[in-house]
């Protein structure tokens with residue numbers, strides 16, 4: 114049976130980009146499809162960026178509550194935390210030992226960190242780079258390979274990680290036999306990268322996000338802050354260069370988007386467009402927002418759901434890791 118897997122790093126509060134790029138397609142697939150689904154909180158990955166225990170704790174709760182508030186059914190999918198599945202970091206080590214350092218040198222996040230140091234004239238290009246950051250793609254490969262996932266729906270920014278996962282899996286298979294499926298990346302082109310307030314990719318690192326469940330007033334304020342150009346109402350506008358349109362499109366049907374293109378051509382004013390976008394988003398999010406608050410108010414309930422998910426995940430991961438350990442020469446004799 115086809116296995117579909119995806120994860121979200123538990124840093125900060127989930128935003129519209131996470132929803133459109135990962136959470137919504139994942140939940141929709143799990144409702145209609147007959148595959149096996151694995152959705153998880155990448156909380157070990159969170160430690161790469163965040164060394165504040167309170168924030169890590171809070172973000173784990175928020176991300177878990179977000180998935181559930183948006184309609185994830187933990188009965189239909191395996192929903193768990195990475196850190197509750199110790200087979201994942203164990204596999205990370207097995208994979209690290211067959212992963213070329215040169216492959217990791219090419220990772221976008223690592224290269225960006227080095228470039229920043231070089232641009233700042235730092236004598237040490239690796240300043241601030243931890244082994245966690247450097248080895249991030251290997252942990253991600255372990256996330257995917259421990260369940261032999263066939264498909265991984267993600268935003269476009271994760272494509273390179275999937276290519277690396279395939280490289281690592283191939284190398285392991287070559288050395289130790291055909292243990293791993295080579296996972297396919299699935300990117301929804303329509304919403305592949307949602308833009309943030311400033312028009313760049315919506316990202317926690319850029320501080321330009323619209324969190325999913327801010328109160329209505331705050332949502333309105335954030336939408337009013339989305340950058341536009343200075344074209345006045347009445348002047349025809351280019352929808353494809355407009356962050357407002359791009360976000361609208363991610364939350365509208367193709368027919369509604371086509372109708373909105375016409376309104377752009379007719380010169381809809383930015384103020385009106387912001388109002389339309391606010392109403393659309395608020396309409397979609399108001400129900401889940403309430404559910405989210407209720408879930409957050411019961412952290413023990415969330416914990417129970419996640420631990421049940423971890424049991425389901427380990428029922429698969431434990432025997433598979435035993436097989437992999439044996440394959441590399443770490444078989445138990447008694």
Ligand code: TYM
Nearest residue numbers: 119120121122130131134135155256267268305306307315
């Ligand atoms: P993360 O936590 O940065 O993002 C979670 C998912 O949201 C997508 N995404 C976006 N999609 C559209 N527009 C945006 N502006 C936007 N921002 C984020 C991401 O592409 C991702 O699909 N390394 C991963 C987490 C991870 C993972 C995995 C994913 C760890 N192990 C195994 C899949 C499989 C990450 O940091 O995603």
